[in-house]
Amino acid sequence: MEGGGGTLSEVYQSAKKLLLKTRDALERLERLEYATSSSDLSFSINHDITQIQSLCVQMDRFWRSIAAKSQRDLWKRKVEQIAEEAESLRGSLDKYNSRNQKQMMEAKERAELLGQANRDSNHVLRIFDEEAQAMSIRSSARELENANVIGEAILSTIHGQRERLKNAHKKALDVLNTVGISNSVLRLIERRNRVDQWIKYAGMLLTVIFLFAFVLWRH
Template sequence: MEGGTLSEMYKATQKLLIRTKDGLARLEVLEFSSSSSSSSSMPSSSYNGGDKNYDEVSVLVSTDMAQIQSICSEMDRLWRSIGSQGQRGLWKRKVEQVSEEVDSLKRSLDKQLMRRHVRMQAAQERTELLQRANGDTDHVLRIFDDEAQAMQSARNSSKVLDEAYDTAVAILSKYAEQKDRLKRAQRKALDVMNTLGLSGTVLKLIERRHRVDKWIAYGGMIAVIVVVYMFWRWIH
């Protein structure tokens, strides 16, 4: 359309837009309909040849869209040179309207092509899965057996871990009980010593022994926790 007037270019874009919309509709039919009667029900146009498949029609639609965009670029250059402000504003709106419409159609085509790609990929994966299942049933059964064994192993590991955790809690509880008994015994001993009037040196020795016993108890707790954690890491 180089060298044409704005009116001629605008008419050309309108024809191309109509044909592009018809092409998109044709793609819908080719994608979702398997009967030839549905294909022949479309209006007559350059897209409706019986020998044209989906890929051919999509290429034609894309080509028309590219042509419309090219014409719009030329029209955008021409309307800027119009002297009348009113005419310039009118053609500016027309060119923008055509550009927006072709952009919308292009987005529709992209979405349709993406949907088709996803459906074709899913169908191919289903076919390959069925072929593998029909050709190697034993292999499929082995996969299920391996999965079942893995799940059983996970359940057994979880059970062992729970038992180890319960044992560790019981051991820590015993340490706590022993600590309470030591505290009570210490208080009784201090009361007796105070009553007997023992020296401050003896009391300090007893307090130092109490601190040592306390750190021994804490060390035992930490050791049990470390052992349980290492066992849990080992079984996993």
């Protein structure tokens, strides 16, 4: 089938190549996402999609003139597929342009708000400085109060420990005194036991001498 732009097969191949090129360009545009250079690429993609749709119009005329029904139905499906893909790319481009326009409007609004904020920035900063100083003073007062409470607690603890040490020292002296007295009593008992033993041994010796002398006297 032939026409002003070539045969149906040639127009179809041109449309397929242009479709692949447009899809890659659209993916590249999505990665740029609001870059300043994206407007030129968006315009180029829009032009290519329009060109694809124009080729679809040409192919639509071609396949309708095919005599064989099987061939006509085959080319009809091919052309419709190209047209659907072109329409899908058009929808994706429109969504991107809508997001881009919304982002530009938001950026403009932020710039206007920033300009208003800059006009009031000195006043706002002064308020923040005063509030920050007040908060710093309150924080310092709380820290001093906490330090005072901690100091009093430490002094109280030291005083309690000193009293406990005094009591422990007194008890230790009492124990030592008690031990000293006990040692004296033990030494006295030991001496008494030794004296008693000497008295016992002396008595036994005297008894033996007395008996021996009595025996000699009788004889």
